[in-house]
Amino acid sequence: MSIAVVGQSGGPTAAINATLAGVIAGAKSSCHIQRLLGMRHGILGILEDRYTDLFEAFPNGDALDLLSATPSAVLGSCRKKLPPPDEDAALYEEIFRRFEALDVSAFFYIGGNDSMDTVRKLYHYGREQGKPTAILGVPKTIDNDLYGTDHAPGYGSAAKYVATVMLEMARDAAVYPVQAVTIVEIMGRDAGWLTAASALARLGGAGPDLIYLPEVPFSMEGFLRDVRQVLARKASVLVAVSEGIRSATGRYIGDAMQSGAVDVFGHRYLAGVGRALESAVREEIGCKVRQVELNIPQRCAAHCASGVDIAEARQIGRATVEAFDQGATGVFLGFARREGAYAVDIHAHSVDEVAGRDRKVPLEWIAPAGNDILPPLMDYIRPLIQGEAPAFYRDGLPVHAVLETPGGLR
Amino acid sequence: MSIAVVGQSGGPTAAINATLAGVIAGAKSSCHIQRLLGMRHGILGILEDRYTDLFEAFPNGDALDLLSATPSAVLGSCRKKLPPPDEDAALYEEIFRRFEALDVSAFFYIGGNDSMDTVRKLYHYGREQGKPTAILGVPKTIDNDLYGTDHAPGYGSAAKYVATVMLEMARDAAVYPVQAVTIVEIMGRDAGWLTAASALARLGGAGPDLIYLPEVPFSMEGFLRDVRQVLARKASVLVAVSEGIRSATGRYIGDAMQSGAVDVFGHRYLAGVGRALESAVREEIGCKVRQVELNIPQRCAAHCASGVDIAEARQIGRATVEAFDQGATGVFLGFARREGAYAVDIHAHSVDEVAGRDRKVPLEWIAPAGNDILPPLMDYIRPLIQGEAPAFYRDGLPVHAVLETPGGLR
Numbered sequence: 001m002s003i004a005v006v007g008q009s010g011g012p013t014a015a016i017n018a019t020l021a022g023v024i025a026g027a028k029s030s031c032h033i034q035r036l037l038g039m040r041h042g043i044l045g046i047l048e049d050r051y052t053d054l055f056e057a058f059p060n061g062d063a064l065d066l067l068s069a070t071p072s073a074v075l076g077s078c079r080k081k082l083p084p085p086d087e088d089a090a091l092y093e094e095i096f097r098r099f100e101a102l103d104v105s106a107f108f109y110i111g112g113n114d115s116m117d118t119v120r121k122l123y124h125y126g127r128e129q130g131k132p133t134a135i136l137g138v139p140k141t142i143d144n145d146l147y148g149t150d151h152a153p154g155y156g157s158a159a160k161y162v163a164t165v166m167l168e169m170a171r172d173a174a175v176y177p178v179q180a181v182t183i184v185e186i187m188g189r190d191a192g193w194l195t196a197a198s199a200l201a202r203l204g205g206a207g208p209d210l211i212y213l214p215e216v217p218f219s220m221e222g223f224l225r226d227v228r229q230v231l232a233r234k235a236s237v238l239v240a241v242s243e244g245i246r247s248a249t250g251r252y253i254g255d256a257m258q259s260g261a262v263d264v265f266g267h268r269y270l271a272g273v274g275r276a277l278e279s280a281v282r283e284e285i286g287c288k289v290r291q292v293e294l295n296i297p298q299r300c301a302a303h304c305a306s307g308v309d310i311a312e313a314r315q316i317g318r319a320t321v322e323a324f325d326q327g328a329t330g331v332f333l334g335f336a337r338r339e340g341a342y343a344v345d346i347h348a349h350s351v352d353e354v355a356g357r358d359r360k361v362p363l364e365w366i367a368p369a370g371n372d373i374l375p376p377l378m379d380y381i382r383p384l385i386q387g388e389a390p391a392f393y394r395d396g397l398p399v400h401a402v403l404e405t406p407g408g409l410r
Numbered sequence: 411m412s413i414a415v416v417g418q419s420g421g422p423t424a425a426i427n428a429t430l431a432g433v434i435a436g437a438k439s440s441c442h443i444q445r446l447l448g449m450r451h452g453i454l455g456i457l458e459d460r461y462t463d464l465f466e467a468f469p470n471g472d473a474l475d476l477l478s479a480t481p482s483a484v485l486g487s488c489r490k491k492l493p494p495p496d497e498d499a500a501l502y503e504e505i506f507r508r509f510e511a512l513d514v515s516a517f518f519y520i521g522g523n524d525s526m527d528t529v530r531k532l533y534h535y536g537r538e539q540g541k542p543t544a545i546l547g548v549p550k551t552i553d554n555d556l557y558g559t560d561h562a563p564g565y566g567s568a569a570k571y572v573a574t575v576m577l578e579m580a581r582d583a584a585v586y587p588v589q590a591v592t593i594v595e596i597m598g599r600d601a602g603w604l605t606a607a608s609a610l611a612r613l614g615g616a617g618p619d620l621i622y623l624p625e626v627p628f629s630m631e632g633f634l635r636d637v638r639q640v641l642a643r644k645a646s647v648l649v650a651v652s653e654g655i656r657s658a659t660g661r662y663i664g665d666a667m668q669s670g671a672v673d674v675f676g677h678r679y680l681a682g683v684g685r686a687l688e689s690a691v692r693e694e695i696g697c698k699v700r701q702v703e704l705n706i707p708q709r710c711a712a713h714c715a716s717g718v719d720i721a722e723a724r725q726i727g728r729a730t731v732e733a734f735d736q737g738a739t740g741v742f743l744g745f746a747r748r749e750g751a752y753a754v755d756i757h758a759h760s761v762d763e764v765a766g767r768d769r770k771v772p773l774e775w776i777a778p779a780g781n782d783i784l785p786p787l788m789d790y791i792r793p794l795i796q797g798e799a800p801a802f803y804r805d806g807l808p809v810h811a812v813l814e815t816p817g818g819l820r
Contacts, residue, residue, distance in 0.1 A: 012581075012582050012585050041586070041587045044587065070581070071578045071581050071582065072578070072581035072582045072584070072585050073585050076584075076585055076586070076587065077585045077586055078586065078587065079586065160806060160807075163806075163807055164713050164807060164808060165707050165711065167807055167808065167810070168481050168482070168707065168710040168711060168712060168713065168808070169706050169707070169710060171422075171480070171481050171482035171710060171810060172422050172481065172482045172706055172709065172710040173706075174482070174486075175422050175482050175483050175486055175487045176451070176486070176487055176488065176489065177451045177454065177486060177488065182706075200806070200807065201807070203804075203805045203806075203807055204804075204805075204807040204808060204809065204810065205810065205812060206810075292703075292705045292706055293702075293703065293705070295702045295703070296579050296582055296583075296592075296702055297575050297578065297579070297707075299582065300578040300579060300581060300582040301575065301578060302578060303574050303578065303714055304713055304714070306806065382805070382806070385806035385807070386805070386806040387806065388803060393798060394613075394614075395613045395614075395792070395796070396570060396573075396610070396613075396716065396792070396795035396796040396797065397570075397573055397574060397577055397610065397611070397613055397614040397795070398574060398577065398578070398614060399614065400577070400581060400614065400615065400616075402615055402616075
């Protein structure tokens with residue numbers, strides 16, 4: 001019986017608190033964990049001795065349900081990347097010294113690729129130094145680019161939000177009897193999973209006409225040709241584009257805008273790929289055109305979270321504690337999809353598997369012309385947006401779980 | 411017993427179809443209306459003989475409930491502004507000729523200020539020419555700037571979306587322990603009602619620290635001073651700003667950006683007020699800063715519609731038909747708020763009352779420093795976002811009502 005610590009790291013999502021709720025529920029049931037401390041702002045919480053007692057903060061199932069419906073990271077997050085141990089052994093020594101002072105038997109870290117890198121480094125350092133603390137990772141990312149899992153918690157909710165607002169914007173965009181192009185810029189710098197989710201709007205009867213993912217080189221000429229072809233058959237053209245599309249030479253399309261545009265102070269700034277495409281359509285085609293960045297709500301629109309995603313996020317949090325109970329360390333857990341009707345199993349993977357690897361959309365799931373996705377990708381995403389996650393409203397607004405000393409500077 | 415026509419005009423909202431559902435329900439109950447035709451693309455539908463039989467298209471209560479949950483304008487919309495009759499009498503003659511050919515006893519037009527101008531012109535022309543068709547307006551606008559009504563249908567749902575995502579973004583923005591400014595640009599070029607709604611996020615426990623409405627002259631120096639003051643006490647600063655803020659000399663703040671920025675083709679473009687403020691913070695304060703335009707979802711996020719708004723939108727649609735039944739013409743209907751607990755009455759107003767008038771946020775509801783709103787404005791908006799409008803989901807996505815020959819060019 002001892003203490004476990006848990007932290008959240010990297011960009012927040014609509015599901016990372018549900019994973020935390022799963023870890024808390026798992027820890028409460030564990031006969032190896034007496035107390036669960038939440039590190040504030042990820043690994044910084046260890047270094048600065050900032051913790052919240054999570055059994056006290058979330059004493060019952062209602063509190064965990066509310067936590068699961070709360071966007072962002074209730075413990076606060078960080079972007080700290082650990083240097084290799086040989087560059088700063090003192091830092092590692094300090095972390096494990098604090099683990100020992102607290103008698104920490106397990107360290108659970110919920111995060112994306114960078115956070116799994118932290119897990120991997122801590123695990124190897126601890127093992128080499130004979131430290132007793134088990135080190136486990138729990139995946140999350142809206143980008144869905146984590147290796148070793150069929151999909152990452154957080155992706156399904158982001159995908160549901162993207163598909164929902166794309167459907168609503170498709171309704172909106174079609175309302176006037178004039179030619180108009182609407183370009184929607186979607187998050188995902190290196191992987192097109194979230195941009196691809198815009199296609200699910202078609203299940204609702206309307207959606208993007210053209211979809212561009214970063215996995216395929218982007219050509220402005222090809223794009224303008226595609227738009228003209230759609231305009232020849234319908235008035236309103238809806239385009240979904242990843243923020244990370246690049247030319248055949250690897251140059252970010254958004255950079256063209258960045259280098260050309262200056263603000264009132266004469267400084268260049270990143271205008272983004274949506275504005276680059278908007279300008280191209282205005283200049284070369286000349287019809288009405290506008291761009292929309294879906295922006296931060298993609299990762300925090302808990303009011304539109306996927307029921308499947310939130311349930312799975314809790315499940316994998318709990319399963320990670322169970323893996324610890326069974327002696328696991330140096331692992332992160334991932335989903336494996338079964339054949340047939342949608343269902344997942346949860347498997348543990350060595351953190352070494354994930355190191356330096358990310359997961360892009362397979363080219364065989366992208367239309368050969370590079371301007372749409374193919375049915376197998378729709379089939380892949382579809383189960384992940386099913387169901388509406390429970391939401392709690394008071395005074396017309398969502399209710400969220402909050403902890404004292406919320407995320408600001410301390 | 412005769413034919414009535416109904417149209418939707420101006421920018422779509424999450425509630426304009428609920429108003430249409432109210433008109434349909436009212437027309438079905440009316441002993442003066444045999445058939446209700448929906449004009450496609452507003453007044454253009456009359457001129458081009460494009461109608462949909464709405465009793466056939468929406469045969470029962472379930473169909474009307476689905477219509478009420480559908481964003482955008484199911485009949486299509488238009489931005490056509492009628493010229494004064496003395497400039498184009500033939501156009502008016504043509505419209506009424508078509509009314510007479512169809513035996514149209516009532517013309518219902520759902521829209522904002524411009525649409526009420528159309529209603530007023532048609533009413534006066536028809537009266538002067540002794541035409542029998544009754545002409546009635548039904549208000550809608552997310553901007554809430556319509557004169558003659560306590561608030562306009564569509565505003566409450568837009569306000570609920572703005573408050574909801576502001577709350578979610580406030581959670582997201584506070585997650586890292588670093589100084590950061592998030593600037594959120596909200597619709598409403600001349601009136602700050604929708605930007606003010608961002609303050610309701612505070613009911614959920616987090617929200618904007620600073621709010622700038624177009625009713626008060628904006629000073630960049632004052633803004634930077636405000637931001638610095640908030641940064642002195644907390645790390646994450648959330649700013650809500652109307653797209654229409656202007657300097658003391660009346661110049662749009664977004665124009666500063668417009669005139670300074672050029673795209674890859676060397677053309678100037680409107681970068682918007684959010685980017686202007688973002689640049690100023692980056693240049694003058696130097697901390698992490700980003701801007702978010704809430705953009706089109708503000709007016710079409712039916713998945714987050716206000717229960718009060720959708721119910722009232724149906725109610726006023728139905729009441730407009732009842733006013734026609736009682737002999738009204740040349741009127742639009744508006745809400746009057748009762749004293750005490752929230753409740754509204756519906757009153758008819760002459761369309762002449764509204765002509766050329768709009769409704770701005772009263773200065774006494776804005777903080778003297780011009781960087782926040784005051785409690786009476788919170789009290790005004792709060793009842794309008796209450797309740798979650800019924801939503802219908804299939805396959806993880808909202809289900810919408812659609813009509814044949816949807817909004818494209820025909």
